[in-house]
Structures are given as C-alpha cells and as structure tokens.
Amino acid sequence: MASRGVLSQSLLALLLLLAPAWPGAHAHESRPAYLQITETAPSQFSLLWRTPMRGDIPLAVILKLPEGVRDTRPPLVQTLSDSRLERRWIDAGAKGLSGNRIGFPGLELTITEAIVEVETLDGHRWMGIARPSQPWVELAADRRSLQVAVEFTRQGIDHIFAGVDHLLFVFGLLLLVPGPWMLVKTVTAFTVAHSLTLAVATFGYVRPPVPLVEAAIAMSILFLGVEIVRARRGETSFTIERPWLVAFAFGLLHGFGFATVLSDAGLPERGIPLALLSFNIGVELGQLAFVAVVLVTARALVRLGGHWPPWMQLVPAYLVGTLGAFWTIQRLAAF
Secondary structure (H helix, E strand, C coil), rough: CCCCHHHHHHHHHHHHHHHHHCCCCCCCCCCCCEEEEEEEEECCEEEEEEEECCCCCECCCCCCCCCCEEEEEEEEEEECCCEEEEEEEEEEEEEEEECCCCCCHHHHHCCCCCEEECCCCCCCCCEEEEECCCEEEEECCCCCHHHHHHHHHHHHHHHHHHHHHHHHHHHHHHHHHHCCHHHHHHHHHHHHHHHHHHHHHHCCCCCCHHHHHHHHHHHHHHHHHHHHHHCCCCCHHHHHHHHHHHHHHHHHHHHHHHHHHHHHHHHHHHHHHHHHHHHHHHHHHHHHHHHHHHHHHHHHHHHHHHCCCHHCCCHHHHHHHHHHHHHHHHHHHCC
C-alpha cells in the first residue's frame, strides 16, 4: 500500500479537482420528484405528482403529459412543509398511456431526478427515472424487475458521485487508516452501518429530521479532520486506534443521509425492496470506484517518484477539517 505521504498527495490532487463543487455542497439534499400513476378504469388514471420544496418554493419542474390527455375533474393542490402535492384524474383516450412519453421540463436545469411508478388494471407495475440528461420517461406495460434494478443501481452511483461530503469522509478514512487490513475493516464497517440505516429509514421505522442529519454528517467530517491532524502529529486516540468502530458510528449518520433520496420520494411500500437493494448496490459500486481511483493515483505517484514538501502532505487533512467546519456552520444556520 502507498505511504501516507503519497496518499496525501493523491488526495490533495483529487480534492483540488472537486473544488468547484465545495461552496454549495449539499450532497444529500437533492431529493427527487415523484410521479405515481394508477389506472382506475380503462384509459382512466389517477396521478400523484410530488415536487420537493426549496425553502418556500417548489422545484421548478413541470409535469408534461402526452397530447390528447384531458382532466376529468379539477386538480387538487396541497403544499406541505417539504413538498408540493398535485392530484389529478385524467382520461388518456383510446390508446391509453402505454408507449407514450411523459416529460419533465425544467429537470435538465437541476441535479435531481424524477421517479415514476405506474400500476395498471391488469396488475403490471414498473418504475422509471427521468434525469437531467434525459428529462422524460417512456411508459411501457412490460417493464421488468431487471430494468428497475438497473435504473436504481444507476441512481445510487449517480448519487454517490454527487455526494461531495460523503466522498470527503471516505477521503478522510483513507488518510487516517494505516494499513490495508485496517482499511478493509474500516470501509466494511462504514458500508454495513450506512446500509443498515438506509434500510431502516427507507422503510419508515426511523425518520430523523433531514437538516439535523445533514448537520451531523458535516460534524462527522470536521471530527475526522481533527483526528487526521492528530495522527500526523504522532498522537493517538480512540479513533486512531480503532477507526473501524468510529467509521461504523458515523456510517449510521451517512445512511440516513442516503435514505432521503428514496424515503422522501414517497415510494409505496411494496415498491421499495428492489429499489432499495439496487440503490444500495449502486452506492457501494460508486464508493468502491472512488476508493480505487484514489489508491491507483497514489500508486502511480509512487512509481513516478513524485515528492511534495512535508507541509503540503498536511494540506488534505486541513482541507477535510476546514470543509467539515464550513458545512457544519452552513447547515446549522439553515435551522
């Protein structure tokens, strides 16, 4: 395994690449919009359209239904503390909705997704996800579980790479852990912990307030930054001696952060298990890819014989702590 000094160099380089995203980093606050479509009679559907709130303003995403669709009664709109709900009843005509596109103009200007779930009279169910790169879904009655798994695995991967604070915490673990075996233990403990709370929160057993979770995640990064500096100075502590236990404890917090992506989407309970499993797999694939990039970069620097002054090797540790402090203050102020 590469030395801590070379690892610090590689982490500093990657941190600088991520710098444009730091000031506004709210990794787990990009809650998805959600559209539920239920067929109530042939070509007749009830719709529940939910858009998350940003302060007092709903996300600027519009629901665009296929041409020829008409309302059978006036829509009902309700504004909640965290979202705007619109209920509609529509007639899709003789051809129905199958094979048609539903668009989400404005989604391309966001960093979130729109989750679509459809249930037809004959019992067919499927999910789709519209993204900024493709702000529409095409409805199909024969969508299979494998397609749902692929969609949510992709969403998990996208979410982990959008989660700058989560990636920074993983950075910190790589800086703190002294050897390969301890790294395996620490990353495994972190993975198990956030997988547990991701499941618990998604199924609704525990729902801590999102602002509190976000502030606690920022504090975990600040705490980790302090411990990294202590380790560099040759000091010791419970965290330095048993990083896997601390990673497990903080992993529980990060799992609640991940859960907001699915639990706040309002997914019906019977649609959650496959989506949850697939999303979690995507998160882990993204996390492993990130760790691999860091370690490969460190190994490349070793082979190239790169060397930075000792003070430069401390920069990543101070960046972790500084950004953790900034996000802590920013998120506490949001209360």
